[in-house]
Amino acid sequence: MEPLAQRLRPRTLDEVCGQQHLLGKDMVFRRTIDSGRIPNMIFYGPSGVGKTTVAEIIAKNSGMRLHRLNGTTASTADIKEVLAEVGTLTGAGGILLYLDEIQYFNKRQQQSLLECIEQGTVTLIASTTENPYFYIYNALLSRCTVFEFKQLAAEDIAKGLQNAADRLGQEQACSITLEPDALEYLSRSSGGDMRKALGNLEFVATAAAVQDGQRRITLDMVQQVARHTAMRYDRLGDDHYDIISAYQKSMRGSDPDAALHYLARLLEAGDLASACRRLMVCACEDVGLAYPQIIPIVKAAVDAANMLGLPEAQLPLADAVVLVATSPKSNSAHMALNAAMADVQAGRSGPVPRQLQNKHFDGEDAAVKGQHYLYAHDYPNHWVKQQYLPDALKNAHYYTFGDNRIEQAAAAYWAKIKQSG
Numbered sequence: 001m002e003p004l005a006q007r008l009r010p011r012t013l014d015e016v017c018g019q020q021h022l023l024g025k026d027m028v029f030r031r032t033i034d035s036g037r038i039p040n041m042i043f044y045g046p047s048g049v050g051k052t053t054v055a056e057i058i059a060k061n062s063g064m065r066l067h068r069l070n071g072t073t074a075s076t077a078d079i080k081e082v083l084a085e086v087g088t089l090t091g092a093g094g095i096l097l098y099l100d101e102i103q104y105f106n107k108r109q110q111q112s113l114l115e116c117i118e119q120g121t122v123t124l125i126a127s128t129t130e131n132p133y134f135y136i137y138n139a140l141l142s143r144c145t146v147f148e149f150k151q152l153a154a155e156d157i158a159k160g161l162q163n164a165a166d167r168l169g170q171e172q173a174c175s176i177t178l179e180p181d182a183l184e185y186l187s188r189s190s191g192g193d194m195r196k197a198l199g200n201l202e203f204v205a206t207a208a209a210v211q212d213g214q215r216r217i218t219l220d221m222v223q224q225v226a227r228h229t230a231m232r233y234d235r236l237g238d239d240h241y242d243i244i245s246a247y248q249k250s251m252r253g254s255d256p257d258a259a260l261h262y263l264a265r266l267l268e269a270g271d272l273a274s275a276c277r278r279l280m281v282c283a284c285e286d287v288g289l290a291y292p293q294i295i296p297i298v299k300a301a302v303d304a305a306n307m308l309g310l311p312e313a314q315l316p317l318a319d320a321v322v323l324v325a326t327s328p329k330s331n332s333a334h335m336a337l338n339a340a341m342a343d344v345q346a347g348r349s350g351p352v353p354r355q356l357q358n359k360h361f362d363g364e365d366a367a368v369k370g371q372h373y374l375y376a377h378d379y380p381n382h383w384v385k386q387q388y389l390p391d392a393l394k395n396a397h398y399y400t401f402g403d404n405r406i407e408q409a410a411a412a413y414w415a416k417i418k419q420s421g
Contacts (some may be wrong), residue, residue, distance in 0.1 A: 007171075008164050009053050016050050016057075017194065018156035019149055023054070029147060038096065043127040044135065045149030046239070048193030054149075055098045062175040064094040064123065071104035081110050086121045095122045102126040111165040117143050129258055131289035136144045151192035158187040160194050161201055165217075168205055176205055182219045182416040189226040189241050200226045212301035240274070248278045252286040256325035263321050267314050275317055276302045282324050290330035290404035298324065330402035339398040350390030381417045 010016045013023050013030065022029040032039065037044055038058060043051040067082045094312040102110070116122040124144065128135060152160075163181060169176040178186075178201075185299035190197035201217075201292070204225050208215035247262035266275040283298040301320035305313035343349070355373040374384045387394055401411035 003199065004164060004168065004197040007196065008167055010050075010057065011060075013054065013057055016053060017160040018152040019050055019054070021150070022147055033061075034060055036062065038064070038123050038125075040124045040144040041126070042102070042132050042141070042144045042146045043125065043149055044132050044146055045129070046151050046192065047129055048190075048195035048197075049149045049152050050194070051149050052098075052100060055125045055127065058125065059096045059098060062094070062096055062123075064096040065091050066096050066098065068098045071099060071101035074099075074105075074109075076109055076112060079109065083112075086116060097122055097124050099124065099126040101128060103128045103130045103132075107137050110140045114143070131161045142336065152194055153192070154184070154187040157190055157192070157194060157197050158183055161186055161197055162196055165205070166203055168202070169215075172215075174210055176208070177214055177216045179216065179218050182222045185219055186222050186226060189222075191196055194211070230366055238269070244274050244278050247275070248282050248286075251279070251282045251321060251325045254325055254328065254329065256322045259321050259325045260318065263314075263317060267310065267317070269355050270310065272305065272310055272313055276305055279317065279320055279324065283320075285334050286329050286331060287324055287327045288333050288402075289407050291330035291404060291406065294323065294327055328404045330404050330407060332400060332402040332407060336399035343393060343396065348393060350392035353387050353390065355386065356388060381420070384418050385418075 013033070016023055021027065024030060041176055043055065045051060056066075065085065067085075069078055082095065082097055085095055097113075099105070113122070113124060117124055125145070126136075128249070132141060138187055162178065165176040165178050186197055186200055190200070200222065204217055204221050205215055208221065243262055243265050247266065249260060250258035263275055266272075280298055281304055283294050287294050298320045301316040304316040308316070355371055357371070374386045376382050376384055376386075378384075389396055401407040
């Protein structure tokens with residue numbers, strides 16, 4: 001028997017839950033599709049949000065001959081078989097190729113589509129769960145318009161589940177009642193994936209006993225099926241990088257609540273390494289000299305987390321994440337190094353000044369004899385004016401004191417010392 005998600009797949013664009021930024025009546029995407037002139041398109045977004053459904057609806061209403069291929073199983077021979085229909089009676093109304101998971105096609109396979117797309121003999125609708133700008137060949141990408149499908153909100157999932165429960169009840173000639181708290185739990189535990197939500201609904205509906213001519217689905221029943229949230233997380237995919245990016249940016253932005261949320265998602269996925277690495281990076285890059293003692297503190301927390309392992313690792317990490325998020329911030333050292341690196345990479349350097357070189361004798365060709373290094377500790381306050389940068393950069397300035405208490409104290413100290421010197 002077909003899965004519920006397949007049996008209840010929407011038949012019109014109006015039946016699709018969510019994606020109103022594309023499917024709303026006044027949206028450019030919707031108006032283009034309704035016009036009947038179907039361009040080459042790439043649908044990008046997580047699984048279970050309607051990419052395949054929308055593609056099939058478009059194909060059905062286009063009058064074109066539809067071919068479906070999946071990048072995980074299709075070969076170049078399969079593509080050639082589709083292209084062989086160009087100019088034949090079966091392809092007289094046009095050929096629409098729906099290529100799912102196009103990111104799994106190699107460059108040669110993607111290139112094989114270029115000529116027919118360029119000539120308009122085949123219309124391509126491709127879908128991918130990965131960022132198309134990273135995984136799709138540029139020449140093919142330039143011939144298609146990319147549309148992003150977004151993760152479904154819990155409200156969209158709830159609407160789809162209620163419709164599915166009604167239709168499932170009609171199939172079984174037995175009404176299905178979803179208690180409000182059960183519907184909410186199913187909606188939120190699906191991670192924005194309608195396919196996952198419908199699968200859970202079908203499973204629990206099958207198990208529900210018939211009483212008084214109906215099947216009643218309770219919170220306890222759905223919690224047994226969907227105990228863990230279907231959180232989207234792929235260590236090699238976009239979701240991984242989005243979560244760790246949000247994790248660090250939340251700490252940098254001094255939002256401990258958001259930082260803990262993303263830490264929880266990393267730990268729930270078992271990604272202790274990313275949680276520790278980004279935490280350490282943030283302590284050095286974003287707190288930095290505003291609270292330099294934080295670096296050994298966070299290092300100790302990371303060491304403790306790795307020694308303890310999950311689940312206990314969450315204890316020192318929670319402490320460290322809150323500390324980083326609520327600490328004063330300064331990226332002054334990071335920005336100073338970036339400026340210095342830019343000079344080095346641009347070839348702006350030069351010989352180390354003679355007084356700093358690691359040698360104490362002069363060659364016969366030396367114009368000025370003697371190293372003339374000034375030992376800072378021989379002078380008041382352990383400082384003496386001396387050129388340290390190469391001649392070509394002797395007036396370069398990379399570091400500027402941050403506006404936090406610690407760096408401003410250092411700025412005042414050195415201003416006083418250098419004025420007196």
